[in-house]
Amino acid sequence: MIPTPDLSHLTQTDFVHVYEPAEDTFLLLDALEQEADELKKHPPLICLEIGSGSGCVSAFLGTILGPSVAIHLSTDINQHASSCTLATGRQNKIIIDPVTCSLAQPLLTRLTRSVDILLFNPPYVPTDTEEASIAQGGGGIAGAWAGGASGMEITDRFLKDVDGLLSDRGKLYLVALKQNDVSGICSRMLTEFNLQSKIVIQRRAGREHLFIIRFSRPNRCS
Amino acid sequence: MVRLVTHNLLACHVKGCTTNNFPLAFQDVQIELQEAEFNPEFVKNLIPRLEWGALADAAKQVGDTSLPPEEPDMMDDDLLQKLHHVLLEIHVIEGAMVCPNCKHVYPISNGIPNMLLAEHEIG
Ligand SMILES: C[S@@+](CC[C@H](N)C(=O)[O-])C[C@H]1O[C@@H](n2cnc3c(N)ncnc32)[C@H](O)[C@@H]1O
Ligand SMILES: [Zn+2]
Numbered sequence: 001m002i003p004t005p006d007l008s009h010l011t012q013t014d015f016v017h018v019y020e021p022a023e024d025t026f027l028l029l030d031a032l033e034q035e036a037d038e039l040k041k042h043p044p045l046i047c048l049e050i051g052s053g054s055g056c057v058s059a060f061l062g063t064i065l066g067p068s069v070a071i072h073l074s075t076d077i078n079q080h081a082s083s084c085t086l087a088t089g090r091q092n093k094i095i096i097d098p099v100t101c102s103l104a105q106p107l108l109t110r111l112t113r114s115v116d117i118l119l120f121n122p123p124y125v126p127t128d129t130e131e132a133s134i135a136q137g138g139g140g141i142a143g144a145w146a147g148g149a150s151g152m153e154i155t156d157r158f159l160k161d162v163d164g165l166l167s168d169r170g171k172l173y174l175v176a177l178k179q180n181d182v183s184g185i186c187s188r189m190l191t192e193f194n195l196q197s198k199i200v201i202q203r204r205a206g207r208e209h210l211f212i213i214r215f216s217r218p219n220r221c222s
Numbered sequence: 223m224v225r226l227v228t229h230n231l232l233a234c235h236v237k238g239c240t241t242n243n244f245p246l247a248f249q250d251v252q253i254e255l256q257e258a259e260f261n262p263e264f265v266k267n268l269i270p271r272l273e274w275g276a277l278a279d280a281a282k283q284v285g286d287t288s289l290p291p292e293e294p295d296m297m298d299d300d301l302l303q304k305l306h307h308v309l310l311e312i313h314v315i316e317g318a319m320v321c322p323n324c325k326h327v328y329p330i331s332n333g334i335p336n337m338l339l340a341e342h343e344i345g
Binding site for chain 1 (some may be wrong): 235
């Protein structure tokens with residue numbers, strides 16, 4: 001058992017502004033734990049989490065891999081989230097380097113085909129487009145869930161960058177909701193980018209049916 | 223934290239700014255040193271991911287002149303130690319990073335770079 005990161009330094013006031021870890025977060029942690037042996041066998045060098053929120057997921061990945069073996073970069077459009085991520089790294093003795101930005105924008109040039117582990121628990125709740133775009137501009141808590149049409153507007157933008165970011169052995173772990181059309185996402189990634197996918201784990205949590213999808217280049221992993 | 227390893231991976235992403243948009247220049251920076259565990263293998267593995275010249279220059283901008291301006295052919299333990307320090311132990315906590323091409327200013331506050339752009343600046 002890998003311990004869940006210590007978040008005792010964060011308060012309810014932080015969670016007014018920043019997404020508090022919930023079922024989706026924990027499912028992603030469970031997926032990473034399930035993959036822990038595989039991850040450690042070929043230790044990643046560069047890890048990047050998009051939308052790190054509290055920093056819980058990156059801290060967990062850091063704990064799996066151990067100290068001083070990988071770089072943990074993270075991004076979020078929410079400045080409070082970046083601060084929480086930095087603090088959560090410290091609290092758990094994992095150095096996380098947060099950048100406040102949208103998706104991987106300022107990293108795309110220099111991280112071309114360099115990311116070994118890419119993580120994204122995106123805003124996946126279906127809303128109207130306008131609501132999602134206001135949330136994206138606001139950098140507040142609504143940006144944590146408002147996903148636009150089919151809950152896919154932000155994720156779809158990100159998916160276009162994945163092929164450029166992943167290293168040869170790179171893996172993306174993506175959280176998705178049933179309404180996001182999981183099999184549609186997988187087949188698009190295969191036809192457009194020749195990226196393979198696998199459902200690592202799925203779970204019904206209340207009204208949400210959540211999936212963790214792993215994407216990788218062909219013939220790299222089972 | 224804007225460690226120099228992070229700085230080495232960031233480029234300006236203003237719409238249309240696609241050449242000479244790296245490395246960003248530091249401006250009015252405050253730095254803090256924080257000791258990190260030295261893992262020579264890890265540092266060695268990072269080298270192919272780095273732009274050496276940009277790193278040596280960034281280090282110089284924050285007052286560290288320990289790296290040769292060009293990537294040396296041989297990496298001894300002493301140099302790996304220096305590289306470890308420059309990459310992983312120097313934290314820029316306040317200041318800004320400026321694009322050498324379009325002069326866009328990206329502020330750094332409390333150790334976090336703000337690279338958000340306004341709608342009209344996005345490509
Ligand atoms: C569902 S929350 C997940 C937070 C955290 N990773 C977790 O699992 O608990 C989604 C996060 O993505 C961030 N986000 C939304 N749009 C983003 C974008 N365009 N770029 C980067 N982060 C974004 C939100 O601010 C929020 O922190
Ligand atoms: Zn620029």
